Amino acid sequence: MGFLITSILILGATILTYLLVRHLKTRKALKRISQTRNYPIIGHALVTKPDPVGFIDQVNGLCYLFPENPRMCVLWLGPIPIVMLYSPQLVEVILTSNKHLDKGFAYKLLEPWLGPGLLTSKKEAWRPRRKLLTPTFHLEILKDFVPIFNDQARILTKKLEKYSDGEPVEVLSLITLCTLDVICETSMGKSVNAQLEEKNNEYVWAVHTINELIQERTKNPLLWNDLTYKLFGNGKLHQKCLDILHSFTRKVIDDRHRELEQSGWKFEGRLAFLDLLLEMARNGQMDRADIQAEVDTFMFEGHDTTSAGLMWALHLIGTYPEVQQKIHDELDEVLGEDDDVTVEHLPRLKYMECCLKESLRVCPSVPIVMRELATDQQLGGVTVPKGVHVLINHHLVHRDPSQWPDPERFDPDRFLPENAAKRHTYSFIPFSAGSRNCIGQRFAILEEKVILAHILRRFRIVAVEARHEVRYKVEIIMRPINGIHIQFYKR
Numbered sequence: 001m002g003f004l005i006t007s008i009l010i011l012g013a014t015i016l017t018y019l020l021v022r023h024l025k026t027r028k029a030l031k032r033i034s035q036t037r038n039y040p041i042i043g044h045a046l047v048t049k050p051d052p053v054g055f056i057d058q059v060n061g062l063c064y065l066f067p068e069n070p071r072m073c074v075l076w077l078g079p080i081p082i083v084m085l086y087s088p089q090l091v092e093v094i095l096t097s098n099k100h101l102d103k104g105f106a107y108k109l110l111e112p113w114l115g116p117g118l119l120t121s122k123k124e125a126w127r128p129r130r131k132l133l134t135p136t137f138h139l140e141i142l143k144d145f146v147p148i149f150n151d152q153a154r155i156l157t158k159k160l161e162k163y164s165d166g167e168p169v170e171v172l173s174l175i176t177l178c179t180l181d182v183i184c185e186t187s188m189g190k191s192v193n194a195q196l197e198e199k200n201n202e203y204v205w206a207v208h209t210i211n212e213l214i215q216e217r218t219k220n221p222l223l224w225n226d227l228t229y230k231l232f233g234n235g236k237l238h239q240k241c242l243d244i245l246h247s248f249t250r251k252v253i254d255d256r257h258r259e260l261e262q263s264g265w266k267f268e269g270r271l272a273f274l275d276l277l278l279e280m281a282r283n284g285q286m287d288r289a290d291i292q293a294e295v296d297t298f299m300f301e302g303h304d305t306t307s308a309g310l311m312w313a314l315h316l317i318g319t320y321p322e323v324q325q326k327i328h329d330e331l332d333e334v335l336g337e338d339d340d341v342t343v344e345h346l347p348r349l350k351y352m353e354c355c356l357k358e359s360l361r362v363c364p365s366v367p368i369v370m371r372e373l374a375t376d377q378q379l380g381g382v383t384v385p386k387g388v389h390v391l392i393n394h395h396l397v398h399r400d401p402s403q404w405p406d407p408e409r410f411d412p413d414r415f416l417p418e419n420a421a422k423r424h425t426y427s428f429i430p431f432s433a434g435s436r437n438c439i440g441q442r443f444a445i446l447e448e449k450v451i452l453a454h455i456l457r458r459f460r461i462v463a464v465e466a467r468h469e470v471r472y473k474v475e476i477i478m479r480p481i482n483g484i485h486i487q488f489y490k491r
């Protein structure tokens, strides 16, 4: 017995010594990168702000403490270092690399929800899956979705008409139901009528709640273990969200599967993304768990990102009447009396596209992404060791003053071709970049253009909150703390 206890103690001491030596080695390697005062093992724990707003202010504030090139610094989440990059040059090194394609620990916390789907999977599993799914987002396929974007946008504007006397409306919840209907109908081939059912949508509630829980858990390494999370964290609420999210998507898959079986697997008209997944499963290229993971991933990524993008665009356009006037003029000229926004109209809505891009620059729906270094990597003259996590901060890259003079100014003209051509390719990365970029970016821009066109051709909008009044939190998506309120006036 005594021998056993001594052996366990020696083993424990050896593991702890190994971890400590490794930790001290990493600290030494990262010493030359800018960082505020921190301590071995606990890192920045003594000064880390616990609330989501304070935390992101603190993270973004580092850029003002360390504004010079190479524009990188280190944050320590306890013993774990995160190297934050905020210059296009450094971001390019990581995003163009074919080695650093894994996402790292924060995405592990997404796995109970999104499984090993495209967003979270390791590069070995990701590569063939991405190859398989990329053609389903081909522009020719996306064009078929435009009538659905129109139908759902019409329902949204009809709902907004109720408020067209200038009563302030909290817009995120209304838009989210619209983008949820869009993703279900386009990609899953199934309408869920979220917009028409007035009751609170459980799925949307669960998406927002689980986002908050994951953000809170990411900051606290003590809660990364499932058991400690269940015992001391919000494990119960997390499980409740998972049950709601998975039963919603399971039903979407089962319903479609049943419909296809009943029709003898005859596909009529446009093939939905889910149809393709089910067909791949029939051909043995995927199993049921793979389908569930991809449906969960696309349902989430495909609606929550676009609704946040549209909300921020309305807030910014509603703040600048002169910008809005130009959009109104363009819409009148391009659409005339036409009710629908057609595939032919879309490329002609050039100024509106500049406004959407400028909104994504100022308020990127996905403000940060992470990568785990697969090998040692030179960054800003320092060798950052393999295994370290790199955080790419879109919010700050989009404010690099060498690329974006007066970065806080909202100026859609920055995206006119003659101005955009002068900038570094990686200075604007709302959809990330490189081979692991957003698969849905063209879908997102088309959808946002159609919905925005429907809203702005019918209404003049006014943002209730001034820009400096809006406090936001960063979960996976960037959201305002107290919502965004807009007044709508019929044109």
Ligand code: HEM
Pocket (backbone or CB within 6 Å): 103, 118, 119, 120, 130, 297, 298, 301, 302, 303, 305, 306, 309, 364, 365, 366, 369, 370, 429, 430, 431, 432, 435, 436, 437, 438, 439, 440, 441, 443, 444
């Ligand atoms: C304004 C809208 C959107 C924004 C700002 C956005 C942004 C992003 C970003 C930054 C990433 C990289 C994430 C990372 O590296 O961790 C990403 C990945 C992804 N996005 Fe989007 N996205 C949007 C819309 C969409 C839509 C509409 C879909 C689907 C219909 C979608 C599906 C995905 C998927 C599946 C990935 C993972 C891709 C991969 O790893 O291969 N996104 N998105």
